Amino acid sequence: MARTDAETPRERYRAQVREEIKAHAWEQIATAGASALSVNAIAKRMGMSGPALYRYFAGRDELITELVRDAYRSLADTLGAAAAEGADLAGLARVLRGWALADPQRYFLVYGTPVPGYRAPADTTAVADEVMRTLVDACAALAPAGPDAREAPFPTHLLGHRDWAGEQPAPPEVLHRFLVFWTRLHGVLSLELAGHFTGMGFRPELLFEAELDGLLAPRF
Amino acid sequence: MARTDAETPRERYRAQVREEIKAHAWEQIATAGASALSVNAIAKRMGMSGPALYRYFAGRDELITELVRDAYRSLADTLGAAAAEGADLAGLARVLRGWALADPQRYFLVYGTPVPGYRAPADTTAVADEVMRTLVDACAALAPAGPDAREAPFPTHLLGHRDWAGEQPAPPEVLHRFLVFWTRLHGVLSLELAGHFTGMGFRPELLFEAELDGLLAPRF
């Protein structure tokens, strides 16, 4: 998991301790959420006293930023591996759902409530773009959507306003499908993970599958 | 806004101070998020010293719970007023969007990342049910959906698993439309409010309208 092919023994040890810190941080986040993450508590559980961790992370914010980066990296790798094994858009959707259910707080760390002042560093957004590119590619590989899907109002707007998806942007109906894919599945997933369906009785995965079904249709 | 038709002068004063505390709390949440809400900071801005606020709220958690309750109440009233004025499902959707954009942190307070251990009190969930009921009613008033919308897999599952929406549950295709309405619009809204569309160039309200368009169609 951690690329610790160290050069010097010092860097080797340093990387190892950093990974151990992050492991404890993930454990803490999974049980109490990101807002309850405590540098002090991590240090105590590792057997050392408070300020020692500041040799490895500049502060709580940098630690959380690193966790966000790792979460994006994990999602990008998981989706990328599935895509490399030939998964189509539906397969990627189910992989995404499995990744989210495996650790809801990790999902919320990247797609949940943002801290108003926070700006993600450039390399973090680069990994986020990698996730999106994988999904856009799967959308492009899917459907030769009809011409009416290209001339609808939103794709028409998209034609002049698509400042992302790389240098060679996908056609607007593909980008539209990607956005719909993303927002619809995130809608189901985030409400499910947040517990807003508890007590309603139905099985959320069936709603997820129903939305996925509509998403794969020529007219989504 | 605040029902301060007091009985005793004491209760009158007490309710007034509670409202002032909550007003400062909202201001603080809007700028720095709910996780940065500080009882001490509120007290200082009100000109009194720290522990004084504990006469009015048992603690930080109870204050936040009260804010969540008020947020749900505000949303229920806003949607209810629009529905009373004859707004249809599309109108309610735009009212919901306006309510969310007016104070994103307030939206996240009710539909955002949950704290793992937290259980909302019963009266809070009661107001949340009122919001849902308003939307379900608007879905029921909308469409005499075709029989194929009733026999799809998910509505069929819903037929035996709908433990909500009151004693006289709506038909499964109506509940399905409500769930799709809720999850799709929440998907667009939450990602927009979280800033995940920034830098992409397109206008989120057009994606919102496009999703709303599909939502109103006989086959959503």
Added chain:
DNA sequence: GGTTTCCGTGATAGCTTCTAACGGAAGCGT
């Protein structure tokens, strides 16, 4: 082996939530 670099510690400042004890003011009943 000597030097340098880095790690972990304790002390400290400043913030937070929250409890406890005290003094005073306001309302209430007689």
Added chain:
DNA sequence: ACGCTTCCGTTAGAAGCTATCACGGAAACC
């Protein structure tokens, strides 16, 4: 109108947190 009671706001304090600093010691490097 006076006394009693209830409640409000204060200061003091415990316990926790983030984060910085100065120090001693160990490890790595030359």
